Amino acid sequence: MPDAQQHAAIALDGITKTFPGVRALSDVSLALYPGEVTALVGENGAGKSTLVKILTGIYQPDGGEITIGGAPVSFPTAEAASEHGVTAIHQETVLFDALTVAENIFIGHAPTNRFGLIDWKEIHVRARDILDSIGARIDPRHRLSELGIANRHMVAVARALSVDARVVIMDEPTAALSQKEIEELYELVEKLKADGKAILFISHKFDEIFRIADRYTVFRDGEMVGEGKIAETDENALVELMVGRPVDQVFPKQEVAIGEPVLTVSGYRHPTEFEDIGFSLRRGEILGFYGLVGAGRSEFMQALFGITRPSAGAVRIDDEIAVIRSPSEAVKQGIVYVPEERGTQGTIAAMPIFENVTLPSLAKVSRRGFVRMAEEFSLAREYTGRLDLRAASLDQPVGNLSGGNQQKVVIAKWLATQPKVIILDEPTKGIDIGSKSAVHAFMSELAGRGLSIIMVSSEIPEILGMSDRVIVMREGRIVAEFPREHMSAEKLVRAAAGIGAAA
């Protein structure tokens, strides 16, 4: 055994995992060290989540060894992994409103006294200690229902740490957080490091990897293709390892002739979420919507798509008044919306990729009285291919795809309906850096063919790279608008935060 592995908090050696038709992990090794953050990077489908599931006892490896302090261990169940101090902080940890903070932290593994009864005094003391250790000022005796979102998140973290963790796994922990919460999470990571925990951090965001990781490990197609210290590498080198080739053009926007207005929105208002939204979108245009989390962008898009009802407002499509009272009316008028949360609602997990992609398009053609099966299938093949979908075959159930590849299926499915207007909410969230440029290139090409795109994004480089024009929202209102030639990161940030004079 290499010397370094002796110091590792946990080491995986020669791990292999195969699913029918897919070798998800092939002889991979990885060591995590106390007090250090190791970033695990790789394209969608590279095998990151599979490794996490092996480390947390959800999947069993087909071969290979896991050792702690040099001694072999096995995790036949999730409980076994947590008994060995391996824990994962999930966004979707289930918490119970009616229970107290301390009960939520220790539910399922409460300390007991020598009579086998739950030791309440001990529970409160330990809950207090854990909450203190992560800097959460929450009373363990309060009911969960009394807490706000940020504090609930802290309770979920405390719950993960209550198993006396030696290894903490964070799988894309900042994907759904606001900037302020992200900063708090980074502070928490620093505390965990100082506490000697070994942290495995999975992220598609390179800025955060370079900010908080000490080491990196790169997976490509189920193999470990590189590892080392963050201080001794740079972004280009990591991307090249991940993708297997240099990636230069991250935002390959084409110049597209912009046509006449396709969609004109005026006076859109909602009692609580947004007010007086008005703009028009032209043929071939990519219109960015920038703002902080909570600025009302998604809420407005949901109203425009007929998911919620505005209290006032009018829409014109191709200069005709349009009434949109439901998503199906929106689709009929040629408007589709790809929401940010695509995972659970966007696809039917047990259905093959093919059918998922053609589902809404088939409904459309059969309404017209005929089904152009072959045409729809070739469209599905083209669209999934153009979005860089990684799947063994299009007959595979969507539920077996990696998270990022499921996202691509949802985008392909709505693009394949060939709408006039597509609203993409955070189109590249969860999508790896190499595929990201494929998604962007395809968006740009479709705009060139006359599609009009509204792109809600919180990523400034994506907005700057892809938009012909950007609208900035803050507190439910449009506060600024910039054409491509006048956009800058500073102007966007200032307008979104309400600092200085808005344009």
Ligand SMILES: Nc1ncnc2c1ncn2[C@@H]1O[C@H](COP(=O)(O)OP(=O)(O)OP(=O)(O)O)[C@@H](O)[C@H]1O
């Ligand atoms: N339960 C399963 N059945 C069949 N194949 C699976 C299953 N789980 C994962 N796979 C396959 O294993 C491979 C690795 O997937 P994994 O989810 O580990 O990727 P990932 O690196 O986490 O991707 P992402 O960045 O998109 O989250 C993929 O080809 C995926 O389709």
